[in-house]
Amino acid sequence: MKTQFIDQSLILAILGVLFLFTSCNVANESPYVESKDGLNKITLSLNEDGALFYNVTRRDSILISDSPLGLNFEDQDFTSGLTIAEISPIEERREKYSLKVGNFKDIDHVFEGRSITFKNSQGALMILDLVAGEEGVAFRYRFPDEDNETRIVQDEITGFQIDQHAKGWLQPYNSAGKYTPGYEDFYFNVNSGDTIREPRNPSVGWCMPALFHVNDEKNWILIAESGNDGSFPGCHLQPNSEGGLYKIAFAKADEKYTLPLAEEEHAYPESSLPWTMPWRVIIIGEQAGDILLSTLITDLAPASNIEDTSWIESGKASWSWWSHPDDHSPEIYNEFTDLADSFGFEYTLFDAGWERANREGGIIDNAVAKGIKPMVWGYSSEYFDPEKRKKRFEELADMGIKGVKIDFWCSDRQEVMAALQSVFEDAANEHLMINLHGATVPRGWHRTWPNFMTAEAVLGTESYFYEPRFPDKAAEQNTVLPFTRNVAGPTDYTPFALTVRKFPRVNTAVHELATAMIYTSGIIHFADSKEVFDSLPVEVQGLLKDMPATWDKTESIVAEPGESIVLFRQNGPLAYIVGINGTNSELPVKLDLAKYGKGFSDFSIITEGENPLMEFKTATSPITPDWSYTLAPKGGFIIQFVNE
Structure with missing residues (x-):
């Protein structure tokens, strides 16, 4: 049943008196926030119809021109007829924290922020939170009323107006299928406003993060999302970007092939109030390297929910599937445990088929006895029901398992976003680490849940088995993804795939080895066989033994998406x-x-x-x-x- 928002007439009257005392003529103000260094700025405006817009500038040059803001609920319209009810003072916000995986270990950033309260024609309130920092700007919608009735958002008109002369790197958002959406398509070099061409699978939009070279190629921006706590679906961008206006799109109702999700005509966001929605993030840089190094997505994500993180350790893992996809014998799993032991890797990953091998050959006990931390594969539907999930995590922890690779989520629906948060929490309660595959792109979750070590959501080296275009495009993609996908969070690219597969590799061996240090992943799962590792020169073996899985410091030396990348790592x-x-x-x-x-x-x-x-x-x-x-x-x- 549709219900009306709480009447705010008394609150608004009090606010009106306060405004008189402060001589704040909010009706005529254009609220804005700019970074402390004065370079990045986000400004709001209302037109004569009460429709809300924003623009983003750097050094007073337009990066995103006037773009629409607002939402349509089933029973309330926040897209027109809006007036400003309150503008909060600008306040300084400091985010100081450490990450278990990233380009930097310790982060300390300062932001300027304020909140603008709008009322619609029915007197209901909507708050827009704005922040600006040295790395970009962001905004989010917030509805502060307290009401147990379920609210449904039918449309979010948020857009990003990109100049039509701008070029970008965009990834198609694949429509629902047996293995999609999974953020496993190519990033294509496009002009602003281009239609989707030649995706790997039928597609219904563009993914975030989305990278653009704007302001006559003076600046780079990355459009992304942060702070999705499970009360909102994962979002992408609509396919129709005529005129360079990229609008937010929700997950589709048919994204339910791999999970026990209810049949729905629509998969609209829904929640009771109060309701805080995810941040829409615009990372800004004068060089593409500024984008790569940004931590704005984790800066805006909630702080860690795990008080004691001493048990969470980054590291490297042996992994048999890439070189022996059809061999699930105890012997092959034990061989890769020995490989991890000989190279000083902290982990080994037992992929699909591990349970039978464990019953027959005790592969878990063997790994534990050698001081190697075992991780195991699981199917998403086994971890979707809360009670089954908790029981399963308890069983795995009792066996000595230290982490779980959970595969085939293939959905951005709100129920899945909520389930992922519970997966992180329930796993943390058992001191288990999480690797997501066939899943959505991270959204700063590795700050909130440091046991979330890595995720696929990338067209990685398994594509040498499945994608005929991959060998030709892989090198280019490896110089694009660090500026796009990897900015959102740790990336399980499964590097170092030397053995020739169905679609033969054309990247050099050093290029493949270097991807292990170009991408960041809390646990690096190395592809290829024991024979290949054992045949390597002593110096290369030494590199693999020494190589860290996370970094205290990173500098961008060469940053040309689609062409080349050179990084300093420490x-x-x-x-x-x-x-x-x-x-x-x-x-x-x-x-x-x-x-x-x-x-x-x-x-x-x-x-x-x-x-x-x-x-x-x-x-x-x-x-x-x-x-x-x-x-x-x-x-x-x-x-x-x-x-x-």
Whole structure:
């Protein structure tokens, strides 16, 4: 039954008196918030019909021009007839926290924020929270009334007006199917307003995060979402972006192939009040590297819900599925436990079929006895029902298992967003870590639930089995995804896939190795066989043994989405520079190694060997301030600073 919002006439009358005392002529104000450095700014405006708009500027130049805001409930319209009821003072907000996985360990950012209260023609209130910081701006809708009646949002008209001359990197949002949506399509280089062309599967929109080069290519922006606590569906962008206006779209009702979800004509957001909706995030940078390094999505996510996180450890994992997809024997699982042990990996992942192997061969006890932390695969429907999920987590923890890879969610519906939050919480209660596959893109959840270590939501190396276009496009994608998907959260790309599969690889071996250090993932699940690992040069084996799974500090040195990326990475005493080429041409690179190698005398470098597809070459040289190198087509390099 449709109901009306609580009458706010008394509150509004009191507010009106307060406004008189403060001489605040809110009817004529254009509320805004700008970052403390004065560079990034978000400004609101109302037209003569009471429709709400915003724009985003940097250095007073338009990045997102006037774009619509508002929602339509079943019984209330917040898209027109709006007036400003209150404008709060600007307040400083500080987010200081640590991450278990990311480009940085410790984050400390300051924001300016304020809240603007609007009333509609029926007197109901809507609050728009605004924040601005050095890395961008964001806004969210909030409905403060207290009411147990369920409210249903039929439409959100929020849009992002992108100049039609702008180019972007966008990923199609695949329509519902057996394995979709799963954020496993290519990012395509498009012009603002282009229609979807040649997706991997039929598609109904564009994914977030969405990357654009705007302001005559003076700035980059990334449109994303943060703070989805399960009271809202995961959102994407509508496919019809005529004129460069990208509007919010909700998950579809038919996204229910893999989960016991109810049949629904629509999958609209619904909740009782009060209701705080997710942040719409606009990350801003003058270089693409600014986007890659941004933590704005986790800055806006709720703080950690886990008080004691000492049991949560990032690390590396052996994983048999990629090299032996049809072998579920105890022998193969134990072989990969031994591989983890020999390389000093903290984890091994037992994929589908592990339960029978455990009954027959005790693979869990074998891993635990060797000091290797076992993780196991599971199907999403086994973890959807709350009671079954809690019982299952208890059983796994009692077996000595340390984490669960839960696969085939394939839905952004609100029920799924809520279930994921419960998965993180219930797993944390049993000291279990979570890896999501076949799932939605993260939304800053690894801050709120630090036991959420990684997620797929990426067209990763398994695509050498399934996607004929993948080999040709993989290198390009590896220089786009760090600026898009990986900004949203940890990415389980499953790197280092050297063995030739159905669709043969054309990236060099060093490029594939470097992806393990280009992407961030709380647990790096390495592809390929024990034979390949054992055949590697001693120097490459040493890199794999030393390589961290998270970083204290990262700097962007070269940042050209679709072309090349070079990063400086540091974790404790370990320091690296890693680069990859996303093109079919040689690319020259010139670096000041002395700047990044302070405290070190030499550097070792891994490059292409005589057979670039399978072999490596290593060398050690003194650090120089004017080091030059030419990246091979679809190649890479890895530098580790050392003291000889």
